[in-house]
Amino acid sequence: MLALTALVGVFLGPAAWRRLRQARWRQQPFPTTWRRILRRRWPLYARLPPNLQARLRRQMLVLLAETPFVGCNGLAVTTEMRVLVAAQAALLRLRDDAGSFPNLREVLLYPAAFVVDRTVPDGAGLWRSERRVQSGESWQRGQVILSWPDVLAGAADPADGENVVIHEFAHQLDQQRGAATGAPFLGHRDRYPGWAAAFGTAFAETRQREAAGQRTLIGAYGASAPAEFFAVASERFFECPAALAQAHPALYHVLSVYYGVDPLAW
Ligand SMILES: [Zn+2]
Structure with a gap:
């Protein structure tokens, strides 16, 4: 056998x-x-x-x-x-x-x-x-x-927005096709422009506000690199979805499509 x-x-x-x-x-x-x-x-x-x-x-x-x-x-x-x-x-x-x-x-x-x-x-x-x-x-x-x-x-x-397992496994997904870049494999070419727009806007805004000494939802560590931004945004998505949807609605939307769930409804 x-x-x-x-x-x-x-x-x-x-x-x-x-x-x-x-x-x-x-x-x-x-x-x-x-x-x-x-x-x-x-x-x-x-x-x-x-x-x-x-x-x-x-x-x-x-x-x-x-x-x-x-x-x-x-x-x-x-x-x-x-x-x-x-x-x-x-x-x-x-x-x-x-x-x-x-x-x-x-x-x-x-x-x-x-x-x-x-x-x-x-x-x-x-x-x-x-x-x-x-x-x-x-x-x-x-x-x-x-x-x-x-x-x-x-x-x-599960509601403080901090979760090391979510963070590191988000990096694993991001590393599926090489070094982490903040854009995991999305399955279809058509999905990247929307991801890049939502992600790029939220990342730039977070960096700008952090540089000006303001508090942000994603924080300084997430603003340090696109890969960290994706990992920290994933923590916030699952653990404080309302705050993420309010601060970065387009980012919440692309994450919701990528992960295939809507934690706001839980
Ligand atoms: Zn990290």
């Missing part, structure tokens, strides 16, 4: 084979313990309409079947950790034709925020080394790195 399954895999090619396996995982029963964790630790779950709850559970089944979770710095990964990461990530894949995260290879979890050393351009043509404390990172090679306390805090308050 195993040999036969492998033969079918070779015959279909890796992409079709993966879709076939995903379709099977989607039909698996959703464990009661996972459901309990969602109810206890992630208040947003109860607010989702039943059809989106069901879609979220199916996406979680795929994500958790496909993705290895690695505990770093001595962290022992528990079911609760895997379920809460997968649930918040699956929020980004609720559009009815959304697949999984195509390049995702593994999730690395840390017991606390972690320190990253790297060289960054100094703006004058040279490079300087920089040390940063991070709650999360997303790498183009398919790794998402998260601090567990930040994952938990993000889940506990």
